[in-house]
Amino acid sequence: MTETIIKATNLKKHFPILDPMPFKKSTQSVKAVDGVSFDVFKGETLGIVGESGCGKSTLARLINQLISPTSGSVEFKGKDLASLGIKEIRSARKSIQMVFQNPDASLDPRKTIESLIAEPLVIHKIGTKESRRKRVHELLEIVGLSSYHASRYPHEFSGGQKQRINIARALTLNPDVIICDEPVSALDVSVQAQVINLLKSLQKEFNLTYIFISHDLNVVRYMCDRIAVMYLGKVVETGTFQEIYEDPKHPYTKALLSAIPKENPFEQRERIILKGDVPSPVNPPTGCHFHKRCPFVMDICKNTRPELQELNEGNKVSCHLY
């Protein structure tokens, strides 16, 4: 767990808000990701949690260069992806694959499962027709489907099976890293557990590194080794899953964890109910982004933005309380 496979440094993505007036330069922008740095080590699972709109998915798309960052860099195995040409990025993407949230929308309804799973091989011009077919059958077995499924179409499968197909497709090119953007959110609990088990066993078998994005905190606790908590485009706390779940530091992490529904009808939980909604990422509050909803707000929070500081090895938090 020492080799760094992905290193993001001060990553920013601002989406300009287009002015209705032509030729006028836009002055405002949505600061979707606003200065995020983290390392991902080989073989681990890094969880990214946060409310909707905090920039989790934008971050995922920045990592494999589906969108290019406004500033900052993403290094994959020591190479800065932003400095590469389009051809080189394409070949780097062989090693960084993605699984998306909606298993339905990410499979082309007019293609057979075989052509869907073989598509990455076709794009990268790998193998012959025969060898591709063999690989597809092999992959279907790996994700717990059968080779006779290859000639079927996506609508013939259930949600859980579709997500298995998505996972098979992500595995086609033997990637090092798989970015899972809410892979189980659209699934039922019983099926959710099947897919999570599959992801875990694949990780062991192929020594995969996962970046696991989710808003389901229980799933993240079970899946991830380290967790980054995001709020309004920034990482407010990182740490191992034990550190985050047993001893959360940042008030936002505390509130987020206390909002998880009860595990049994007898549990009494001290609950921090946050007031209001996430502020707009166009005009984030001054100082600490969280100060308007924070129960421990102090004067300094309103004006000075806290930096991400290291408390213990790897456990970082950005809050004036520490």
Added chain:
Amino acid sequence: MSENLLSIEDLDVEFRSSSSTVKAVNGVNLTLKKKETLGIVGESGSGKSVTATALMQLIPSPPGKISNGKILFNGIDLLTLSKKEMRSIRGNEIAMIFQDPMTSLNPVFTVGNQIIEAIRQHKKISKKEARLEAIAMLKTVGIPEPEKRIDMYPHEFSGGMRQRAMIAIALSCNPKLLIADEPTTALDVTVQAQILELMKDLQQTNDTAIIMITHDLGVVWEMCDNIIVMYAGTTVESGSVETIFKNPLHPYTWGLLESQITTDVQHNEKLPAIPGSPPDLRKPVLGCPFVDRCPYSEEVCHTKKPEYIEVEPGHFAACHFQHETSRLEKKEGMFVD
């Protein structure tokens, strides 16, 4: 708390298409007392929402049809009422909130407009009075600056605020029963906590009974007194939350409870999961609907449909092995492969 506010007996709902008939709901039984909160849980396609829409008589017909059963609300069978009579009950006595607050609010009308419409539909008051009432409603559901917000459009509201507005519409006529169909599924955990808290508060002050449809057992533990577990259109088990949590009887409930990810699961453990997927409801179910996924199944389960029996007072289950003398015993690790 003595009499039942609502009881549903042997409800069947089917949807016809040119090639087949889907029995979406197949024998649902439930009772609900005043001020009670009942949770209906189950996988997608288990008939939770169809039961609720049947209760409101909002099933599109054709293709849908309530083919059998009784829905007694305050002693009146809703299925025998005329459309006009049903309209006065719907909204007035029974209100409903839906999963996706964006699609249930009309984007071209202001939020206030839609609340006022609901109020004026059921009360004979002027527009001005209705507007004041709408502002008061928005205030009760915790929307800041209701005087300003009332003239805003749904797209100017966040997800949580839209759901609050939906609750305001639903509660504007003080219904006796509120049906909440996955009210927090589309929301973040923090906002979910806010909305659940709000619903609890409003229930306290208005004495409303709530039917909470969800697939999240955490929400059930949080909110409900009683719970009904549905599978493939039938009720497989029901009882108080405490009983179902401590002493669940049906193998499907065991699987459902086990596959919840809790903080006790260690990283290296495999998650218990129910194998397979729910049956195809186009095909007639001969035996127990859960038979193909049940690790305890036996010969009889394939051929005979289990009866829904009261195993102990207030605790019902539909499983062949729930006789007083021989009760199916839960074994550890049955759902871990």
